[in-house]
Amino acid sequence: MFDLKFIRENFDRIEKAVKDRHDSIDLSVFKPLDEKRRSLLSEVERLKALRNKVSQEIAAIKKNKGDATAKIAEMREVGEKIKALDESVRQVEQELYEFQVRLPNIPQEDVPVGDSEADNLVVKSWGEKTELDFEPKAHWDIAEQLGLIDFGRGAKVAGSSFVTFTGKGARLARALINFMLDLHTEQHGYTEISPPFVVNRQTMFGTGQLPKFEEDLYRVDEDDLFLIPTAEVPVTNLLANEVLQGDNLPIYYTAYTPCFRREAGAHGKDTRGLMRLHQFDKVEMVKFVAPETSRDEHEKLLGNAEAVLQALELPYRVLNLCTADIGFSAAKCYDLEVWAAGVGQWLEVSSCSNFEAFQARRANIRFRRKQGEKPEYVHTLNSSGLALPRTIIAILENYQTDEGTVVVPKVLRPYLGMDILK
RNA sequence: GGAGAGGUGGCUGAGUGGCUGAAAGCGGCACCCUGCUAAGGUGUUAUACUGUUAUCGGUAUCGAGGGUUCGAAUCCCUCCCUCUCCGCCA
Numbered sequence: 001m002f003d004l005k006f007i008r009e010n011f012d013r014i015e016k017a018v019k020d021r022h023d024s025i026d027l028s029v030f031k032p033l034d035e036k037r038r039s040l041l042s043e044v045e046r047l048k049a050l051r052n053k054v055s056q057e058i059a060a061i062k063k064n065k066g067d068a069t070a071k072i073a074e075m076r077e078v079g080e081k082i083k084a085l086d087e088s089v090r091q092v093e094q095e096l097y098e099f100q101v102r103l104p105n106i107p108q109e110d111v112p113v114g115d116s117e118a119d120n121l122v123v124k125s126w127g128e129k130t131e132l133d134f135e136p137k138a139h140w141d142i143a144e145q146l147g148l149i150d151f152g153r154g155a156k157v158a159g160s161s162f163v164t165f166t167g168k169g170a171r172l173a174r175a176l177i178n179f180m181l182d183l184h185t186e187q188h189g190y191t192e193i194s195p196p197f198v199v200n201r202q203t204m205f206g207t208g209q210l211p212k213f214e215e216d217l218y219r220v221d222e223d224d225l226f227l228i229p230t231a232e233v234p235v236t237n238l239l240a241n242e243v244l245q246g247d248n249l250p251i252y253y254t255a256y257t258p259c260f261r262r263e264a265g266a267h268g269k270d271t272r273g274l275m276r277l278h279q280f281d282k283v284e285m286v287k288f289v290a291p292e293t294s295r296d297e298h299e300k301l302l303g304n305a306e307a308v309l310q311a312l313e314l315p316y317r318v319l320n321l322c323t324a325d326i327g328f329s330a331a332k333c334y335d336l337e338v339w340a341a342g343v344g345q346w347l348e349v350s351s352c353s354n355f356e357a358f359q360a361r362r363a364n365i366r367f368r369r370k371q372g373e374k375p376e377y378v379h380t381l382n383s384s385g386l387a388l389p390r391t392i393i394a395i396l397e398n399y400q401t402d403e404g405t406v407v408v409p410k411v412l413r414p415y416l417g418m419d420i421l422k
Numbered sequence: 423g424g425a426g427a428g429g430u431g432g433c434u435g436a437g438u439g440g441c442u443g444a445a446a447g448c449g450g451c452a453c454c455c456u457g458c459u460a461a462g463g464u465g466u467u468a469u470a471c472u473g474u475u476a477u478c479g480g481u482a483u484c485g486a487g488g489g490u491u492c493g494a495a496u497c498c499c500u501c502c503c504u505c506u507c508c509g510c511c512a
Contacts, residue, residue, distance in 0.1 A: 003470095041472060042473070042480090045471095046481095048482085052480095059440040068492080072492045072493095079492070371449085
């Protein structure tokens with residue numbers, strides 16, 4: 001979100017951003033509303049100043065036992081006018097607010113301008129696409145044959161696109177979570193967080209999921225709560241409405257949570273196996289940093305996510321998302337895609353975003369460089385590190401053998417207590 | 423879920439209708455004083471919007487939202503949160 005002053009003074013940048021993003025928001029409503037608001041404000045504030053002044057006079061008259069009837073009557077009328085004007089202001093501000101909260105972030109200048117995901121820029125590749133000297137199987141076949149995942153019973157107890165990990169499969173998931181959390185806390189300097197998996201409306205607003213994307217969320221109507229679609233939501237909002245001390249920055253948090261997504265409108269697209277689920281596990285990293293450091297922090301964050309794939313020895317590539325594909329709240333976003341030899345596709349396992357002050361403004365997260373100085377908004381960043389199901393796809397498909405077994409990546413062996421899944 | 427208490431500035435804590443954007447203390451900042459260490463003195467110290475813009479004003483904000491009133495931190499209503507006790511429960 002941007003404040004009114006910024007929008008007013010940087011309207012050309014906003015116009016370019018909206019155009020480059022192919023966003024449908026109507027920008028023409030802003031100027032008339034903004035001007036109307038300010039003219040209403042100056043009128044109503046003039047009347048309030050008058051009321052305050054005369055009320056003081058009334059107090060003085062009463063103190064001297066004088067008669068203030070005339071002034072009181074006069075102010076009663078002024079009060080009526082103020083009430084009516086306040087209502088007009090409220091309406092105009094509501095309309096402006098609707099506009100503000102739907103305005104997307106401005107992409108950084110090195111974000112490629114593009115029309116679709118085809119215009120995303122591959123900026124890095126690591127490792128070689130796995131070559132297998134036999135016909136590779138897809139992960140759903142491997143998982144079913146090895147008894148790692150029960151697709152049918154997941155659907156029975158919840159619905160389609162819900163799965164159940166069983167036996168060694170469940171243990172593999174747990175091993176991955178532990179491995180990733182250990183890596184980020186012990187090697188990368190993150191503090192582990194275990195947040196609520198359910199959040200309120202305000203929290204969903206803070207990170208930008210609301211109001212635009214309510215249909216993608218699972219909602220608990222009775223309490224007006226939402227199941228989190230990513231740990232980013234509760235973890236970023238952990239510091240909402242706070243003024244942090246400058247010397248405490250940067251703050252690095254990492255969290256494992258399940259993630260719940262309705263995936264509205266996504267049916268039929270890559271839905272086989274573990275590709276797209278309504279519930280999945282993810283380890284997330286969240287950073288709160290000083291504005292001038294956020295670009296460097298973004299690169300470091302990307303490195304932290306890459307480290308997981310490198311440790312697992314999985315081939316991947318890094319995409320700099322173009323303006324058409326970048327998220328609503330992000331100023332710049334890298335996607336990490338892992339190669340899956342069975343389905344023969346690059347799979348997105350991580351999104352690594354710099355939100356600059358966009359979320360901090362919505363969630364009101366600020367910091368003070370030194371005592372006595374004005375608070376400034378922090379920059380927030382986050383990255384998956386990583387999403388579990390597609391990581392599991394890559395492990396099963398890239399490490400499969402012609403005997404139908406799966407070799408366990410070296411770093412996972414201590415966590416899993418076995419070298420091979422058979 | 424039931425009963426009670428409470429939510430005031432960075433913190434502690436006054437304040438039951440006007441002179442309170444808010445006492446006092448602590449903390450912070452600036453300056454002064456002090457022949458060591460320590461201390462002392464004076465001033466200053468919230469956020470947002472808005473008008474003019476070196477500047478200086480105006481409005482709003484005492485958990486949130488409504489209401490009463492010429493005027494609300496103070497009175498009324500609704501909601502949220504915290505604490506204590508009871509009940510229930512992994």
